[in-house]
Amino acid sequence: MEITLYISNDCPLCAKVQKKLKGFLKPLSWISLKIKLLDSSSPRGIGIVPALMIDSELFGYGDIDLKKLERKLF
Numbered sequence: 001m002e003i004t005l006y007i008s009n010d011c012p013l014c015a016k017v018q019k020k021l022k023g024f025l026k027p028l029s030w031i032s033l034k035i036k037l038l039d040s041s042s043p044r045g046i047g048i049v050p051a052l053m054i055d056s057e058l059f060g061y062g063d064i065d066l067k068k069l070e071r072k073l074f
Contacts, residue, residue, distance in 0.1 A: 001073070003059075004034045006042055006051040017050040017064050024066055031073070 005021060007014035018035060025033050036042065038049050045058070052059040054072065 001030065002032045002034065002055055004036055004053040004056075006036050006038045006046055006049055006053070008038050008049045011049055013063060014050045017052075017062075020064060020066065021052075024069070028073075 003021070003025070005014075005018060007018060021033060025031050038046060038051070043053065043056070043058075048061045050064075051061050052064055052069075059069070059072065
């Protein structure tokens with residue numbers, strides 16, 4: 001499974017979500033986390049950061065609800 005977090009530079013919420021996700025996913029070695037800067041090559045429709053994609057499907061924007069993410073993954 002692949003999770004991609006789209007962020008932008010100088011985004012305090014992006015940094016917070018990135019840290020939260022890394023901690024949450026650390027024991028889940030079967031999940032790959034990629035962090036990408038939002039740019040013109042990003043998937044269409046993503047205009048707000050942070051944006052979280054799970055296997056190329058949009059999961060959500062903004063702060064991540066870890067309980068909701070856990071339900072999605074398991």
